[in-house]
Amino acid sequence: MTTQRPGDEAASFVRPAGFSAWGGGHASDSERLRGLVAVFLRDLRHGLLRIALWLAFLLPPAGLSIYVWVRSQVEAFAVPATEQAEFALQNLGLSFRVGLAWALLLQAGLVAPTIARDIRYGALLLYFSRPVRRRHYLVGRTLAGSLMVAAGLFIPLFILIAVQAMALGLQPGGGGPAAAPWAFWPLAMAAAIVASALGALFTTVVGLACGVIARSPGLVPLFYGGGVLGSVGLSWVGQLIWKRNSLARSVDLHHALEAPLTFALQLIDPGPAPEFVLLDAGAGLALWVVLAVAGWLTLERFIADPPLGRGRS
Amino acid sequence: MTPSDAPAAVARLDGVTKYFGDTAALRGISLALPHGVVGLLGPNGAGKSTLMRLLLGLDTVDSGTVELLGWPLPEASLQARAEIGFMPEDDSLFPGLNGIEQVVHAARLCGLGPTDAFARAHEMLDLVGLSDARYRSASGFSLGMRQRLRLAMALVHGPRLVLLDEPTSGLDPAGRAEMLDLIREVGQAGTAVLLSTHVLGDVEEVCDHVVLLTRGKLGFSGPTSRFRAGAAGRQAAYAVGAAASEVGPDSVVGPDGVVGPDGVVTQDGAAGPGGGVVVSHYVVDVIGDAAALATELRRTQHSVKVDADRLQITFPTGDTAALWQAAVTCGVGIRSFRPQQEAMADAFVRHLRLDDPTRRAGEGAP
Numbered sequence: 001m002t003t004q005r006p007g008d009e010a011a012s013f014v015r016p017a018g019f020s021a022w023g024g025g026h027a028s029d030s031e032r033l034r035g036l037v038a039v040f041l042r043d044l045r046h047g048l049l050r051i052a053l054w055l056a057f058l059l060p061p062a063g064l065s066i067y068v069w070v071r072s073q074v075e076a077f078a079v080p081a082t083e084q085a086e087f088a089l090q091n092l093g094l095s096f097r098v099g100l101a102w103a104l105l106l107q108a109g110l111v112a113p114t115i116a117r118d119i120r121y122g123a124l125l126l127y128f129s130r131p132v133r134r135r136h137y138l139v140g141r142t143l144a145g146s147l148m149v150a151a152g153l154f155i156p157l158f159i160l161i162a163v164q165a166m167a168l169g170l171q172p173g174g175g176g177p178a179a180a181p182w183a184f185w186p187l188a189m190a191a192a193i194v195a196s197a198l199g200a201l202f203t204t205v206v207g208l209a210c211g212v213i214a215r216s217p218g219l220v221p222l223f224y225g226g227g228v229l230g231s232v233g234l235s236w237v238g239q240l241i242w243k244r245n246s247l248a249r250s251v252d253l254h255h256a257l258e259a260p261l262t263f264a265l266q267l268i269d270p271g272p273a274p275e276f277v278l279l280d281a282g283a284g285l286a287l288w289v290v291l292a293v294a295g296w297l298t299l300e301r302f303i304a305d306p307p308l309g310r311g312r313s
Numbered sequence: 314m315t316p317s318d319a320p321a322a323v324a325r326l327d328g329v330t331k332y333f334g335d336t337a338a339l340r341g342i343s344l345a346l347p348h349g350v351v352g353l354l355g356p357n358g359a360g361k362s363t364l365m366r367l368l369l370g371l372d373t374v375d376s377g378t379v380e381l382l383g384w385p386l387p388e389a390s391l392q393a394r395a396e397i398g399f400m401p402e403d404d405s406l407f408p409g410l411n412g413i414e415q416v417v418h419a420a421r422l423c424g425l426g427p428t429d430a431f432a433r434a435h436e437m438l439d440l441v442g443l444s445d446a447r448y449r450s451a452s453g454f455s456l457g458m459r460q461r462l463r464l465a466m467a468l469v470h471g472p473r474l475v476l477l478d479e480p481t482s483g484l485d486p487a488g489r490a491e492m493l494d495l496i497r498e499v500g501q502a503g504t505a506v507l508l509s510t511h512v513l514g515d516v517e518e519v520c521d522h523v524v525l526l527t528r529g530k531l532g533f534s535g536p537t538s539r540f541r542a543g544a545a546g547r548q549a550a551y552a553v554g555a556a557a558s559e560v561g562p563d564s565v566v567g568p569d570g571v572v573g574p575d576g577v578v579t580q581d582g583a584a585g586p587g588g589g590v591v592v593s594h595y596v597v598d599v600i601g602d603a604a605a606l607a608t609e610l611r612r613t614q615h616s617v618k619v620d621a622d623r624l625q626i627t628f629p630t631g632d633t634a635a636l637w638q639a640a641v642t643c644g645v646g647i648r649s650f651r652p653q654q655e656a657m658a659d660a661f662v663r664h665l666r667l668d669d670p671t672r673r674a675g676e677g678a679p
Binding site: 032038043117122127130133 | 392
């Protein structure tokens with residue numbers, strides 16, 4: 001009969017096999033980058049505000065969808081057939097504008113502080129002491145943030161496009177390329193994708209750069225949000241002084257982000273847009289391009305000599 | 314790029330110099346790190362962290378060459394890092410993840426697929442004794458648990474070399490003992506370990522080999538036993554052998570307790586616990602009147618401590634012939650004769666003094 005001391009079982013459960021070297025395979029460089037993006041995306045989904053933020057993204061298009069449905073079904077509020085295309089594109093523009101506001105909040109609260117958090121918790125040392133290229137880390141963080149925000153911008157637009165297509169019909173009119181049969185909604189969809197991707201990319205790069213500059217995860221939302229709100233205030237003051245001056249308007253970073261969709265929708269249906277709208281969009285787009293390039297250079301400079309110091313868990 | 318064939322040493326440094334501004338962190342270090350568990354010692358600012366960072370490819374040398382697991386650095390640092398594990402001294406963890414996610418993340422970064430990463434992460438958490446805490450947020454872990462978690466993260470991809478920076482720092486005695494057990498186990502499994510620490514006892518317990526850095530220079534590199542005993546082994550070997558052949562009394566028994574056919578001690582002291590190195594302190598077990606032998610030795614200017622039948626004798630010149638002469642004079646037998654193991658702390662200080670001319674000069678000053 002064998003006897004077993006109390007606790008032996010537990011010990012063998014805790015350490016069943018001892019240390020053995022890993023004999024399996026390892027992923028390639030590109031697979032590792034994909035894995036990095038997947039992990040960074042997962043990291044973002046861990047944010048406490050995620051449910052509230054997703055609801056915030058989805059509620060406005062849900063409301064707009066109901067509005068569109070009512071305008072198409074209730075005769076008293078019906079949109080004239082000749083104005084349906086313009087009505088549909090205006091709704092997309094409005095939804096995108098609201099989405100951008102939430103995207104900026106999402107950036108400030110979740111995406112922008114990620115690198116700052118890695119600095120605070122000493123995680124950069126954990127990344128760079130493993131076979132992770134510094135450029136891959138940066139690209140991974142940017143792609144993960146961009147994908148997250150792009151999804152947040154595009155999904156509401158997608159819902160709205162689907163609802164409008166059902167409510168207004170597959171060809172609600174429109175000029176230019178959108179006048180071709182079956183072309184209107186696919187083109188609107190393409191415009192939504194491009195605008196969402198650009199908006200997400202610009203805001204992510206600038207957000208991450210803000211995180212690198214501010215360093216403290218708690219300060220990043222204030223830094224980023226403060227910058228956006230400051231630009232809105234500056235724009236208002238400029239418009240009050242120079243009366244709807246396009247340059248003053250485009251200083252508003254939120255407004256400037258609408259530029260990609262404005263341009264895309266103009267290409268689909270070149271309606272009689274006021275000249276200042278295109279001027280606004282051009283200046284806004286230029287402003288974000290400049291900010292994004294400056295942000296990327298800041299990130300590149302940071303990653304060349306990152307702080308690999310003491311962490312705090 | 315491919316590594317050089319079957320590297321005999323885990324890492325090779327040749328004339329490595331690294332400056333930070335005007336300060337030399339490493340000065341002309343040439344070193345081959347052997348397989349096994351190697352302790353990296355040195356006072357603060359000696360260059361230990363710089364050496365670790367060079368091996369991790371986080372810094373580049375100003376002159377000289379570094380080769381890790383056959384990969385030249387920094388050109389192939391990515392390939393080299395895929396084969397090493399690193400446990401930092403800093404309290405670093407991936408933010409916002411629980412225990413298992415931390416280890417899975419570390420495994421994924423090292424190129425394991427999702428399924429393999431999960432399986433291996435569970436295995437490693439079992440190994441370090443964090444099975445019950447795997448789904449708890451790592452930010453709530455105690456320091457000891459975080460240290461073990463970091464070890465699991467360093468080992469998860471099955472590295473050929475693990476760099477451990479102060480792994481027992483801040484641990485209580487039980488936690489330290491567990492950590493050292495794990496390190497020993499990893500070393501026994503064939504994984505090379507470089508253990509950077511200030512805790513000399515850690516090195517004494519688990520390391521086969523010691524590398525000492527002092528002020529950016531290589532102070533010592535060799536087996537742990539040799540580090541402790543010092544550099545006079547050849548002298549001791551000569552002294553014992555010579556003393557035995559000169560004295561050769563029937564009652565004298567050599568260091569291993571063997572008496573030669575003509576009563577002459579034939580065993581060479583070089584094979585003793587000192588590992589063939591210099592020792593001037595010996596422990597002698599006496600058959601007969603130990604006090605009389607002590608008195609005789611003191612008469613010839615030797616320092617002797619008596620503890621029943623055991624004497625601790627210091628031979629100022631390393632020449633042990635006087636012992637055998639005194640034993641014959643007093644008519645006592647020697648049951649055993651072995652170099653006294655120098656404490657790690659004493660050896661550490663001695664090596665630092667050897668390297669520091671100002672300290673050596675100061676020793677003679679009043």
